[in-house]
Amino acid sequence: MIFIRPATPEDLDQLVQLASMTGFGLSTLPPDKEYLEKRLHEVNQSFAELMSGGKGQTFLFVMIEGEQVIGTCGIVTGAGGAMPFYAYRIDTMHVESTVLKICKAIRVLNLVDHYEKCCEIGSLFLRPDHAGKGLRGLGRLLSSSRFLFMAEHLEAFESVVIAEMRGVVDECGQSAFWESLGRHFFDVDFPKADYLSMKNKTFVSELMPRHPIYLPLLPAEAQTVIGHVHEKTVPALSLLQSEGFEPTNMVDIFEAGPIVRCAKEEVFTVRESRRSTIAKVTSGEPANTRCLLSNTQREFRACLGSIEEVINGEVRISHQVASALRVKKGDWIRHAPIPSSKRHMLHSSTGVK
Structure with missing residues (x-):
């Protein structure tokens, strides 16, 4: 029977293999053995801390069929608190000219480097040969199992849950949004920037523009993808919608994927369990x-x-x-x-x- 359990250091080789199937844009699960080994060590410590009366910081779960790891999902506490958090907030500016008799509402992106303290879910991935309809609701189990765990340890998690959804990236790893904006400040392509952000976010605060970005100044192809998810992320977003997650006016700084949120105790599985x-x-x-x-x-x-x-x-x-x-x-x-x-x-x- 297929089930979910905490990831352990013994899962390393299978996780590296699984990560190689994720494609571009799932930065929390890169096919980097050294990074994943370090993360599994942190995960092991977090589960130990939680069971000893502490809170822990990073939790990773794996889906098991027989002896094979076929999927992952995770929770990170302290996002926006102890952990750096960067996003673009979409605001609207109203400008008016009495001479030209013009009144416009212009959308702008403002970089934010903080967020109300929250926990963040992520690292959701199911092997492609196990995804899709008719496969016993494995995507649902993978996504919602985190909320059963959260319900059992409610006090260990912040009052708000957020998710940064994977944005639009093509099969070559190119992001129209990144190419039109971020690349001008970092001189690296999207996959490299996204990968570096998982290891050290210092470069974001050092190089990202601090002044508002006027959306009409971006190319049409960049404007079009803001707030949209990658085609392979549509099912994951749908699962969170059914749990009660709602849109925010925030998007990821790299490929402009949407950030959704829900109050912890209003998550359907938490509330109804x-x-x-x-x-x-x-x-x-x-x-x-x-x-x-x-x-x-x-x-x-x-x-x-x-x-x-x-x-x-x-x-x-x-x-x-x-x-x-x-x-x-x-x-x-x-x-x-x-x-x-x-x-x-x-x-x-x-x-x-």
């Missing part, structure tokens, strides 16, 4: 509607499965689910309904659709 005790483990799967499931133990596990509610809020689960979650009769599990993909729609002037 609840704990139940396992009354019985059955040989067959209950016929009830499938839902998102996780254990409540130190070694986090999550999967898709069905439960049958019995008296006093207790539930029945299958042997298959019990094995995936490493639970037994009498243990607690957390469960949540699967959000409807049509329950929330995004629309904004930044081009998020």
